[in-house]
């Protein structure tokens with residue numbers, strides 16, 4: 001049975017008859033400003049900030065806004081089904097939550113709250129390697145709901161192997177390997193405040209609970225937390241990795257593998273040649289390469305290069321239902337939602353994340369219908385025009 005996402009609209013109007021209005025804005029682009037007002041400058045700067053002067057994050061938004069939908073008429077859209085096949089699974093809508101580290105800086109209930117919200121809506125949750133809650137605890141909060149594990153590929157092979165083993169045992173079905181963060185970028189908002197949560201041992205839960213990681217420490221974490229943090233910083237990622245190293249992941253992970261952070265069509269081809277199951281076209285929300293191509297501008301070229309060989313997913317700049325429509329039309333099979341759900345979490349915990357998911361999908365459902373599409377498979381490039389000025 002297809003879920004009727006747009007019913008949220010009537011639910012909100014009906015609640016209005018008894019004087020109740022939504023606790024958070026239904027225009028999700030307003031959440032960032034609200035979070036800026038309500039939460040501390042360190043956490044807000046960390047989430048909202050980007051690399052360099054922030055122009056890449058703005059370019060992500062501009063590249064989506066510049067594309068305009070050309071609606072079609074009289075195409076029978078009264079029955080709609082947003083479900084889609086991604087990585088061999090059927091999802092109720094072309095949406096998953098993106099991996100975002102250190103969610104405890106936004107809300108004390110952190111990842112389990114976001115994961116429960118995703119599970120309640122049937123949307124996959126992607127857990128970051130740098131979560132503030134160990135992966136097993138997040139899995140427990142989700143029951144048997146769909147979950148994916150994002151790997152920051154540790155330098156130490158034993159820790160990498162151990163993460164993969166633990167993720168599999170905890171029921172994460174797909175592996176998202178983030179390749180655009182071999183180093184943390186120059187991020188002035190964090191630098192100006194000297195704010196980096198990991199140095200305080202926040203976002204290290206998967207490491208500090210890992211037997212292979214702990215085996216490398218001379219003393220238990222609580223006896224020498226600084227040594228544990230240095231050990232984490234030293235192995236968090238490995239800028240020396242190259243394409244042949246992907247064989248290691250194939251050997252130790254028997255489910256789908258998706259490479260996150262692909263922007264060049266040649267890298268997408270290399271991913272397909274290496275037998276990967278998907279790519280996420282992403283510039284990490286403008287947080288890594290300052291001045292990089294906007295993700296939505298990279299998407300059509302990647303989709304043309306490999307769209308028939310693997311699943312092309314997309315993130316970086318998605319804020320509204322029409323953004324999702326545009327990503328689908330440019331060749332994405334599904335999108336990952338980043339900052340908006342993090343703001344929802346910061347503002348209203350699990351309920352805030354559910355609000356964000358439901359609003360986004362209601363808006364997508366209506367945008368599809370009003371543009372003449374009964375599902376996510378039919379929008380294409382002919383349904384968009386690009387503003388030139």
Ligand SMILES: Cc1cc2nc3c(=O)[nH]c(=O)nc-3n(C[C@H](O)[C@H](O)[C@H](O)COP(=O)(O)O)c2cc1C
Nearest residue numbers: 047098099100101128178284285316317318338339
């Ligand atoms: C605060 C924050 C933390 C993030 N942490 C991770 C992470 O741990 N792993 C990862 O692969 N991507 C991480 N990302 C990137 C997101 O997965 C996603 O690519 C990005 O948020 C998309 O941009 P948008 O939120 O502007 O749409 C993070 C993003 C933010 C905003």
Ligand SMILES: O=C(O)C(=O)c1ccccc1
Nearest residue numbers: 101102130181203284287
């Ligand atoms: O901040 C980020 O964008 C990010 O991906 C990250 C990097 C290291 C630890 C946690 C999150």
